[in-house]
Amino acid sequence: xxxxxxxxxxxxxxxxxxxxxxxxxxxxxxxxxxxxxxxxxxxxxxxxxxxxxxxxxxxxxxxxxxxxxxxxxxxxxxxxxxxxxxxxxxxxxxxxxxxxxxxxxxxxxxxxxxxxxxxxxxxxxxxxxxxxxxxxxxxxxxxxxxxxxxxxxxxxxxxxxxxxxxxxxxxxxxxxxxxxxxxxxxxxxxxxxxxxxxxxxxxxxxxxxxxxxxxxxxxxxxxxxxxxxxxxxxxxxxxxxxxxxxxxxxxxxxxxxxxxxxxxxxxxxxxxxxxxxxxxxxxxxxxxxxxxxxxxxxxxxxxxxxxxxxxxxxxxxxxxxxxxxxxxxxxxxxxxxxxxxxxxxxxxxxxxxxxxxxxxxxxxxx
Ligand SMILES: *Cc1c(COP(=O)(O)O)cnc(C)c1O
Numbered sequence: 001x002x003x004x005x006x007x008x009x010x011x012x013x014x015x016x017x018x019x020x021x022x023x024x025x026x027x028x029x030x031x032x033x034x035x036x037x038x039x040x041x042x043x044x045x046x047x048x049x050x051x052x053x054x055x056x057x058x059x060x061x062x063x064x065x066x067x068x069x070x071x072x073x074x075x076x077x078x079x080x081x082x083x084x085x086x087x088x089x090x091x092x093x094x095x096x097x098x099x100x101x102x103x104x105x106x107x108x109x110x111x112x113x114x115x116x117x118x119x120x121x122x123x124x125x126x127x128x129x130x131x132x133x134x135x136x137x138x139x140x141x142x143x144x145x146x147x148x149x150x151x152x153x154x155x156x157x158x159x160x161x162x163x164x165x166x167x168x169x170x171x172x173x174x175x176x177x178x179x180x181x182x183x184x185x186x187x188x189x190x191x192x193x194x195x196x197x198x199x200x201x202x203x204x205x206x207x208x209x210x211x212x213x214x215x216x217x218x219x220x221x222x223x224x225x226x227x228x229x230x231x232x233x234x235x236x237x238x239x240x241x242x243x244x245x246x247x248x249x250x251x252x253x254x255x256x257x258x259x260x261x262x263x264x265x266x267x268x269x270x271x272x273x274x275x276x277x278x279x280x281x282x283x284x285x286x287x288x289x290x291x292x293x294x295x296x297x298x299x300x301x302x303x304x305x306x307x308x309x310x311x312x313x314x315x316x317x318x319x320x321x322x323x324x325x326x327x328x329x330x331x332x333x334x335x336x337x338x339x340x341x342x343x344x345x346x347x348x349x350x351x352x353x354x355x356x357x358x359x360x361x362x363x364x365x366x
Contacts, residue, residue, distance in 0.1 A: 003307045003356060003357055004344070005308030005342070007346075007348045018244070022233075025037075038056050038235035041230075044243075051172045058194060063179065063180070066207055066210055067178055078123040079101065079124070080103055080124060081111070082110065082112075083102035083320075090326065100318075102318055102326055103119055110135060110137050129155055134286035154175060155174050158180035162245060176200075176203060179194060181230075190234065191231075193234045194230065209223055210223070213226065252347060256285045259358065287312065290340070295339050299341060320334070
């Protein structure tokens with residue numbers, strides 16, 4: 001049996017009816033840029049997340065830097081974020097002159113709030129929590145610290161769509177939240193895509209203008225802007241797919257439950273919190289990131305069995321990437337990156353494939 005880490009071809013086959021319908025309709029209408037499907041998707045996304053406003057943009061990285069810029073952050077401002085994130089999070093900050101300050105991680109692999117507190121300085125202006133692997137941080141605690149220190153909160157929820165803390169959706173806690181629709185994300189399109197949500201109407205209007213050459217809803221120029229539109233074809237596909245997102249998340253949680261039941265007995269492994277482990281968290285398992293003492297041997301053994309696994313971000317947390325010059329002493333993240341591994345986790349996996357992954361891991365530890 002073969003279990004690729006991610007099967008991009010099956011992504012189309014799995015949702016063929018939805019995708020074909022969306023493409024045919026948009027093609028026949030010739031409606032490609034800033035059309036009804038985009039507006040409908042934005043409306044649906046706002047409704048789904050519980051935010052007042054949603055705006056489609058070109059990708060999740062643009063969503064981040066547009067949100068940071070529109071919130072009024074200025075060159076030289078320090079922004080706190082975890083080192084265990086995609087390079088896009090600090091890159092978005094760096095791109096507009098902000099100074100990303102990297103924070104250590106917790107046992108659940110998300111940003112450590114205690115370490116974050118220590119790193120607040122007179123120059124700190126914002127916190128960018130990353131809702132990693134489909135899990136939302138303890139946002140009650142984070143917001144109270146942000147409040148005490150007058151810091152803005154912009155959530156990188158690229159991996160967090162649908163995940164909740166205390167019943168509230170990732171992306172909706174701070175001034176703005178961002179999502180990515182990269183194909184491998186929980187809600188993926190067939191190219192690049194992203195979105196920003198906010199409850200602040202002024203901020204929304206500013207973002208609306210920035211995304212499309214500075215033009216407002218009446219087409220009048222209000223400011224300098226650029227082109228970061230989510231194209232209507234991708235929006236139409238996303239509109240079809242977001243309507244079945246609930247089932248997708250249910251399936252991810254089933255797979256996580258199965259991994260938990262059969263793998264939690266192996267002493268060398270440390271697994272993510274299982275789906276029913278906490279009342280406060282609703283996790284969507286964008287990724288299933290385990291820790292294993294014998295990681296590199298397990299990885300090659302699984303590879304010899306035809307099972308693909310990866311180490312997130314190509315094996316380096318952001319502070320470990322020499323070329324970026326953001327070195328910081330983050331012992332927990334360093335330790336994690338000697339042990340972390342992503343097991344296959346997506347909705348193209350069959351139950352046989354999930355069983356095979358489990359059996360193969362058990363065989364390695366036998
Ligand atoms: C995917 C991802 C992004 C960037 O999204 P793109 O759409 O690829 O630009 C940002 N942050 C995190 C945590 C991500 O996983």
